[in-house]
Amino acid sequence: DDWISPPTDITATSRKIYGYAQPGIELEIYTDESNQGRRYLGTAFTDENGYFSVVIPAGEVLDEYITVLAFDKDGTTSQFSPGTAPEKLIFQTLPGFIGPEQVSKDPKVIRTNILLAVVSIIFLGAGTTYFNETLEVYSSEINAMYIAPIRKRIGRISPSKKKKSLPRKYDLKRVMISWLLILLIVSVIQSLLDTDVFFTKEQLFVIATLFLGGFVISGLQSFSEWLMRKLDKRVTQVEQAEVGWAGVILAAISTIASLILRLRPGIVLGAVDTFFLKPDWEDDNKAGYSVFIIKFAILSITFLGWIISSSAAKLSPSLGELLITLFLVGLQYAFFELLPLDVLDGLTLYKHNRFIWLLLFGITTFGMFHLVFNPNSSDVQDILQNDIFTLFSGMALLGTLAILLRWRISIYKEEPFKMTKKAWVTVLFIVGFLLAGVLTQFGIFDKPETASTNQQQLAEITFISLPGETSSKLEDFVLLLKLPSA
Numbered sequence: 001d002d003w004i005s006p007p008t009d010i011t012a013t014s015r016k017i018y019g020y021a022q023p024g025i026e027l028e029i030y031t032d033e034s035n036q037g038r039r040y041l042g043t044a045f046t047d048e049n050g051y052f053s054v055v056i057p058a059g060e061v062l063d064e065y066i067t068v069l070a071f072d073k074d075g076t077t078s079q080f081s082p083g084t085a086p087e088k089l090i091f092q093t094l095p096g097f098i099g100p101e102q103v104s105k106d107p108k109v110i111r112t113n114i115l116l117a118v119v120s121i122i123f124l125g126a127g128t129t130y131f132n133e134t135l136e137v138y139s140s141e142i143n144a145m146y147i148a149p150i151r152k153r154i155g156r157i158s159p160s161k162k163k164k165s166l167p168r169k170y171d172l173k174r175v176m177i178s179w180l181l182i183l184l185i186v187s188v189i190q191s192l193l194d195t196d197v198f199f200t201k202e203q204l205f206v207i208a209t210l211f212l213g214g215f216v217i218s219g220l221q222s223f224s225e226w227l228m229r230k231l232d233k234r235v236t237q238v239e240q241a242e243v244g245w246a247g248v249i250l251a252a253i254s255t256i257a258s259l260i261l262r263l264r265p266g267i268v269l270g271a272v273d274t275f276f277l278k279p280d281w282e283d284d285n286k287a288g289y290s291v292f293i294i295k296f297a298i299l300s301i302t303f304l305g306w307i308i309s310s311s312a313a314k315l316s317p318s319l320g321e322l323l324i325t326l327f328l329v330g331l332q333y334a335f336f337e338l339l340p341l342d343v344l345d346g347l348t349l350y351k352h353n354r355f356i357w358l359l360l361f362g363i364t365t366f367g368m369f370h371l372v373f374n375p376n377s378s379d380v381q382d383i384l385q386n387d388i389f390t391l392f393s394g395m396a397l398l399g400t401l402a403i404l405l406r407w408r409i410s411i412y413k414e415e416p417f418k419m420t421k422k423a424w425v426t427v428l429f430i431v432g433f434l435l436a437g438v439l440t441q442f443g444i445f446d447k448p449e450t451a452s453t454n455q456q457q458l459a460e461i462t463f464i465s466l467p468g469e470t471s472s473k474l475e476d477f478v479l480l481l482k483l484p485s486a
Contacts, residue, residue: 003076003077003078003079004022004025004070004071004072004076004077004078005021005022005070005078006021006068006069006070006078006079006080006081006082007019007020007021007022007027007052007068007070007081008081008082009021010066010068010081010084011084011087012062012066012084012085012086012087013086013087013089013313013317013320014056014062014086014089014092014093014095014321015055015056015098015099015101015102015313015320016053016054016055016056016101016313017029017041017042017053017054017056017066018051018052018053018054019051019052020046020049020050020051020052021046021050021052021068021070022046022050022070022072023046023047023048023049023050024045024046024048024072024073025045025046025070025071025072025073026043026044026045026070026071026072027043027044027045027046027052027054027068027069027070027071028040028042028043028068028069028071029041029042029043029044029054029066029067029068030066030067030068030069030080031060031062031063031065031066031067032063032064032065032067032083033063033064033065039063041054041056041057041060041066042054042055042056042057055101055102056102057102057376058096058098058102058103058104058375058376062086064083064085065083065084065085066083066084066085066086067080067081067082067083067084068080068081069081087317088202088205089205089317089318089321090205090208090318091205091208091209091212091318091319091321091322091325092197092202092205092206092209092318092321093206093209093321093322093324093325093328094190094193094194094206094210094265094266094268094325095194095196095264095265096264096265096266096372097265097324097325097328098324098328098371098375099306099309099310099313099320099324100306100307100309100310101310102375103370103371103375104370104375104376106376106378108378109370109374109375109376109377109378110370111378112374112377112378113366113369113370113374114366116369116373116374117362117365117366117368117369119429119432120365120369120392120395121358121361121362121365122425122429123395123399123425123426123429124339124340124361124365124395125340125350125354125358126421126422126425126426127395127398127399127402127422127425127426127429128339128340128341128398129340129347129350129422130399130402130420130422130423130426131341131398131399131401131402132340132341132342132347133422134402134405134406134409135342136342138405138406138409141409141412141413142405142409144412145408145409145412175243178243179218179243180215182243182244182245182247182248183211183214183215183218184207184211185248185251186210186214186247186248186251187207187208187210187211187214188207189248189251189252189255190210190251190254190255190266190268191203191206191207191210192255192259193255193258193259193265193266193268194206195259209321209322209325210268210325210329212322212325212326213322213325213326213329213330214329216302216326216330217298217302217326217329217330217333220294220297220298220301220330221294221298224293224294224297224298225290225294228290228293228294232286247269250269251269254266254267254268254269255267265328265372267332268328268329268332269332269333269336285352287348287352288348288349288351288352288353289352291345291346291348291349291352292349292352292353292356292360295334295337295338295345295349295360296360298330298333298334299330299331299334299360299363299364302326302327302329302330302331303327305323305326305327306323306324306326306327306328308323309321309323309324309327328371328372331364331367331368331371331372332368332372334360334364335361335364335365335367335368338357338360338361338364340357346361395429396429396430399426399427399429399430400430402423402426403423403426403427406423
């Protein structure tokens with residue numbers, strides 16, 4: 001039998017496979033631990049110069065090798081190309097971080113993520129502020145009911161009075177070293193989200209990429225705020241800076257939760273609570289304006305880098321990976337910082353201008369769903385996957401705690417329990433979330449069982465024996481394709 005030559009000039013990165021073959025032929029790209037073609041990635045056609053490229057679907061992780069089958073116009077096929085290993089990059093981001101060419105353009109997926117974002121914004125605007133108001137208005141009651149008894153139990157022996165220490169002199173060098181050390185620790189912790197590179201040199205590449213991501217994001221935050229204060233002529237006090245070790249705790253909690261729940265790419269909070277300028281803004285209006293400008297600047301700058309990451313990858317694949325990491329770390333940073341909780345910047349902006357908060361937080365929330373939590377699914381059962389289920393569970397838990405706390409306070413004060421509009425919104429969200437979970441559990445949202453697109457495409461492939469070769473693995477694979485879909 002006649003065979004056409006398989007392509008041999010193949011380059012594979014974590015997002016794209018490209019190379020050169022005979023002009024005007026069809027190519028099918030696979031990934032496997034050898035050259036057996038066990039997992040289909042996509043189909044490409046070579047142009048008049050023989051160039052081809054395939055974008056790796058969002059969420060796909062490449063195996064050890066890439067192999068290609070070629071088909072000409074007459075249906076003549078090739079043998080599998082020799083296995084090509086994906087490039088090892090200096091900057092290597094977490095699996096699941098997607099580039100602009102991997103973003104779903106399916107209208108159903110976009111509509112689904114818009115709906116998820118709207119539901120989240122409505123709850124977070126009502127539920128979290130309801131929780132904040134509870135803590136603020138009833139602080140004395142909460143202290144009497146919970147904090148004081150706990151202190152009484154653990155503090156029966158009064159601690160000895162410590163001598164008042166003089167305030168430590170501001171030392172920029174000490175602050176910078178501490179900041180870099182915190183970022184390094186956070187990056188090491190978050191590199192554990194890529195379970196395929198444990199204790200390998202590739203893990204060092206992931207650490208370096210996350211470190212630079214956190215450095216740039218928190219650096220942009222601090223520099224922007226410093227610049228805004230310097231431009232305000234009424235600010236005459238010498239600026240000081242502090243580092244926050246809370247960032248390490250947040251990174252550890254988010255990483256452990258992501259690993260337990262098998263989230264991909266996971267929750268990355270490497271830039272949150274690591275660097276601060278002191279003192280804080282004394283004017284609430286200036287503080288709110290500062291939050292908007294800084295968060296908008298971070299999102300805009302990193303988004304621009306993300307947009308050009310595909311072009312940058314042609315010059316250097318590592319540069320493309322770094323730009324993708326910067327934006328997606330910045331996006332998660334902005335999302336969590338804009339939550340309207342008392343300890344975060346979101347509440348400051350929410351009080352300053354709710355419309356601006358809604359606009360910025362709406363864009364950020366949609367970006368989180370479309371690029372991180374749910375990049376390619378419009379099915380209800382798929383939507384209630386670990387990532388989105390975890391987010392909504394946290395929101396429902398926060399709302400439940402707020403309502404129970406208000407109820408307990410009303411009993412403590414011997415007053416009737418009153419439901420506000422924000423409380424009703426919180427209850428509706430919790431009920432809707434539980435109802436969706438129950439209906440999904442009982443299969444109400446189940447789709448008819450059909451083979452996936454990749455399975456259908458795989459089943460249509462005709463395999464023929466390779467001359468001079470016998471491969472039990474290939475024969476097993478062909479037999480598997482003939483079986484009905486599960």
